[in-house]
Amino acid sequence: MNLPRPPSMDKEKVWQTVLENLKLNLSSANFATWFPQTFVTGFKKIAANRQITEIGCPNLFARNTIENRYYGLIKTALDQATGMKNDVVFTVKQSSRPPFAKATVGQASQKEQPLFEGIEERPEVKEAVASIGLRPDFNFETFAVSSTNQMAHAAAQAVAQSPGKAYNPLFLYGGVGVGKTHLMQAIGNAVLSRHPRTKIISCTGEEFTNEIVDAIRKKTTDDFKQKYRTAKILMVDDIQFIAGKEKIQEEFFHTFNAILRVGGQIVLTSDRRPEEISKLEDRLRSRFEGGLTIDIQPPDFELRTAILLIKAQQRGIKMPMDVAQLIAGNITSIRRMEGFLTRLSSEIQMKNIPISPELVQALLGQASQASLPKKLVKPKEMVKSVAFYFNLKVGDLTGPKRNKIIVVPRQILMYLLRTEFNTPLMEIGQLLGDRDHTTVMHGVDKITKLLPSSEDMRVDIAEIKKRLYA
DSSP: OOOOOOGGGOHHHHHHHHHHHHHHHSOHHHHHHHSTTOEEEEEEEEETTEEEEEEEESSHHHHHHHHHHHHHHHHHHHHHHHSSEEEEEEEEOOOSSOOGGGSOOTTOOTTOOOSSOOOOSOHHHHHHHHHHTOOTTOSGGGOOOOTTTHHHHHHHHHHHHSTTTSSSSEEEEOSTTSSHHHHHHHHHHHHHHHOTTOOEEEEEHHHHHHHHHHHHHHTOHHHHHHHHHTOSEEEEEOGGGGTTOHHHHHHHHHHHHHHHHTTOEEEEEESSOGGGSTTOOHHHHHHHTTSEEEEOOOOOHHHHHHHHHHHHHHTTOOOOHHHHHHHHHHOOOHHHHHHHHHHHHHHHHHHTOOOOHHHHHHHHHHHHHHTOOSSOOOHHHHHHHHHHHTTOOHHHHHSSOOOHHHHHHHHHHHHHHHHHHOOOHHHHHHHTTSOOHHHHHHHHHHHHHHGGGOHHHHHHHHHHHHHHHO
16 A cells, blocks of 8 residues: 655655755765756656656756766665655756755744855845946856866855955966956855945956056055955955065055955965965965965866856857867867857857857867967878877878777877868868768768767877977
8 A cells, every 4th residue: 555655755845855965975066066956846656665756957967967976976865865765867947946055944044145146136236246347247156166176166155155254365376267257256246245335346466556556646545555455355366467566565465464454355366376476575475375275277178068058058049068068179278168159159140040060160170270370280290290199100091991090090180180270171081092071071070079078089189289289
C-alpha cells in the first residue's frame, strides 16, 4: 500500500533543505554562481522507495554544468532530504519564485535585505550608482565564476558584506580582461543596493593623480583631502599608475591611513602584485600587502563560454551553446571576445540572418586575418611550423599517408591555413599534395568542432601560433 507523501516531500521545502546541504559542501562562489535560480519542478514515484526528481535550471549552460559537476552531491542531498532513492534529471526552466540566494533562509529576520543582486529600480540606488560612475551591469549576478577567479569572487563578496572588516585592503591583480574591474565595481553596487547613501569613491590611478595635480594648481588641496579621506569605501583601478610619482604616493599614503583609521574599506586593482610594481614606495607596498592579495588568472574555456553567454544575453542575443563554445575555443582574450560579439551582433542585424556555426567560422577567419601579427608569415612557413611542432617531416603532411599520427596534424594545418591566412580551400589542397578542396573542408570542419571540447588541441594550436609569430 502506497502511503501519502509526508509534509517533508513538499518540493520547495525539500529543495531548500538540499540547497542548505550544498552550501556546506561548496564554496560560496560556486554556490552563488550555479544554484540561486534552481528549483524542484516535481517528483514522480516509480517504486515504493524510488522516485524521479526533476530540477529546473535557468539556462542550458547552467543545466549542463550542474549535471556534470554536481550530480553526485545533489543526489546524496536529495536522498537524505526525502528518505528515498532519487533519479535526478535536469531541465531548462525558469522559476516564478524569487531565487534561493535572494530569499530569507531559515530563521533569519524578515528585515534582512538581499546582499548580492543587480541594481534595483529604486531611484536613489540608480542615482547613487550613476553619481559614483559605476556600471550597473558590473555586479555579482553577471560575474561568471570558475577555478581561475573563485577566490577573488568569494573575497569580493565578503568585502561587500562587511566593508572594512573582512579583507582590508583587498588587492586584486591580473592581466587585461580577467574581471578585476568587474569585481571591484560589484562590491560598490552591492553596498549601494542596501545603503545608497554610503560614500564610495571609485577612480583610476590616473584620475587620482590628475585630481591631485589639479588641486595643487588651483590651491584646493584641502577640498581634495576632505573628499578622499572621508570616504567609507575607496576603490582605485590600476593603482600601479601612481608608482614613481613621489607627491602622488605621499598623498595616497595619508589617504590610505585616514580611511583605514576610521574603519573604511579600500579595494585596489593592478596588473601585477605589489612587490612587482617598480618605483612603488616601500611603505605603500607594505600596506598593500597587509590585507588580502589575490591573483586572477586568465579565464579557462568553460569560463570564457559562460562569460560569452552572459554578455550575449545582456545584448539580447540568443546564443546557441555550440556557437558559444566555438567562439570560446578560438578566442582566449575576453576583450577580443567582446569585440567579436559586437561584430557578430552587427552582422546578424544588418543582414537579418540567424547565428550559425558557419557564420561564426567565417567571421573568425576574418578576425584572425585582421589581427595577424606584424611579422609577415607565409603559408609555407605555417606548414614547416606544424611539421616541426609535431616532430614530422613536411613530406609527411603533404604525402599520401593517412595514419592518425599524421592525419590530425594535417587537419590542424588545414584549419590554421584557413583561419590564420584565409587561404582558399583549393590553394590549401595544392599546398598539401594536390588534395581535393572537399578533403580540406572536412579537415577544417573537424578541427573546428573538436576545439571547444579538446583542451590539448587548443594548447597545441596556441603554441604553434606563438612559435610561428615569435
